[in-house]
Amino acid sequence: xxxxxxxTTAPFEAGEAWEQRYTDNSTRWERGDLNPAFIHWHxxxxxKECKSVxxxxxxxSPEPMAFAQMxxxxxxxxxxxxxxxxxxxxxxxxGLTAQIEAADVLTWQPGSPxxxxxxxxxLCALTPTVWQDYANQIHRWVKPGGKAFMLFMQTGKExxxxxxxPLERMQKIFDAARWDWPDAPAFNAEHSSEKVELGVILxxx
Ligand SMILES: C[S@@+](CC[C@H](N)C(=O)[O-])C[C@H]1O[C@@H](n2cnc3c(N)ncnc32)[C@H](O)[C@@H]1O
Numbered sequence: 612x613x614x615x616x617x618x619t620t621a622p623f624e625a626g627e628a629w630e631q632r633y634t635d636n637s638t639r640w641e642r643g644d645l646n647p648a649f650i651h652w653h654x655x656x657x658x659k660e661c662k663s664v665x666x667x668x669x670x671x672s673p674e675p676m677a678f679a680q681m682x683x684x685x686x687x688x689x690x691x692x693x694x695x696x697x698x699x700x701x702x703x704x705x706g707l708t709a710q711i712e713a714a715d716v717l718t719w720q721p722g723s724p725x726x727x728x729x730x731x732x733x734l735c736a737l738t739p740t741v742w743q744d745y746a747n748q749i750h751r752w753v754k755p756g757g758k759a760f761m762l763f764m765q766t767g768k769e770x771x772x773x774x775x776x777p778l779e780r781m782q783k784i785f786d787a788a789r790w791d792w793p794d795a796p797a798f799n800a801e802h803s804s805e806k807v808e809l810g811v812i813l814x815x816x
Contacts, residue, residue, distance in 0.1 A: 626690040626715070629736070633671075633693035639803070640732050640773070641671060648762055648800040648810035649674055649729075657758070657812060658683070661727035665752050667716040668733030671697045675709060678729070685709035686725070688716055717744055724754040728761075732808070735764035735773035746784040753815045759790070762800060762808040778809065789816055 632638055652658060663684040666675045671694050675687040679702065687698050687709055695713045702709050712719065716733060728749050737745055749759055763776040782792065791814040798810035 625738075629689075630691045630693060633691055638671070642802075645673055645677060646731055646762065646800055646808070646810075648760075648798045648808065649677065649731075651798055652760060652810070652812070653677075653681075657760070658727065661758065663725040664727040664729055665721060665725050666729045666731070667749075668730075668736055669698065670694045670732075672731060674729060674731060675711075676701055676705060676707065679705075679707045679709050683727075684725075686721055687711045688714045688719055690715050717741060717748060719748075721752055724752060724757070726754060726757045728753050728757075728759040730759065731762045732764060732773060734761070735766075735771065735776050737772075737774070739774050742780075742784050749785075750789055750815065755815055757815050759785070759813040759815065761785075761811050761813060763797070763811060764802070765807045765809060766805065773806070778811075781811075785813055790814065791816060 658678070658681060661683060664678050665686045665688070666672070666678070667688045669675050669687040669689050670691065675685050675698060679685045689695055690713055692713060695711055698709070698711045702711065730749070734742065734745060753759055761781070763778065763781050764773045765777070766773055766775045768775060778797070793812055800808040800810050802808050
C-alpha cells in the first residue's frame, strides 16, 4: 500500500508503505554517499567523544557503517524489512557488528542511554502529529550531556513525507529546557534541487 499525501497512517500501515518504497525502488532520498553534514561534523571532530550512537529510521544509509568503522557502538533502527536486511548484510560483509533492529522509533527503547543520536530524514518521514512523541523518545535515548545530530528537512511545502521541518517549530519540540541549541548557524546540506537539510547539533541537558 502506498501512503497518501499526508501519510497520517498508523505505524503498521506506514511501515508497509515505507517497505514498498524500497521494493519499488522509489527511494529518491538516498544519496548513495555520506551526508555532507556527516562529513563536515566528522572533519570537525564532533563525533570524537561519542562511543555509542542510535540511528533511527536508518534505511539503507551508509552512516551506521561509518560510525561503526569509527569504533562506535551502533544501534540502527528501521521498520522496513528490506532496509534492515540491507544493513545486516553490509555489516556482515564488512565484518562489523551493530544492533540492527526492525523497530518502530516511537516505541523502541535502548538498553541504556547513548552518547549520540543521528537523525537523517527520520523526523521528516514521521507525520508532524507524532513529532513531540519522537522528540521525547530522543530525549530518553540520549545521556545528559550527549548530542543529537539533527538534519532538519526544508521543503517549504505542505504535506509529505518528507515533512517541512522549520527551525522555529523544531525549537519548540526540542525545547530549551531540555536541549541546548548552538549559537552557530545551521550547516546547509543540499539534498536535491528543491530540498535542503539544516544540520544542527543539540546538547541534551
Ligand atoms: C526518508 S527515509 C530515510 C532513510 C535513511 N535515514 C537515509 O537517509 O537514507 C525514512 C526512513 O524512516 C523509516 N521510518 C519511518 N517511520 C518509521 C518508524 N515509525 N519507525 C521506524 N522506522 C521508520 C522508513 O522505513 C525509512 O527507511
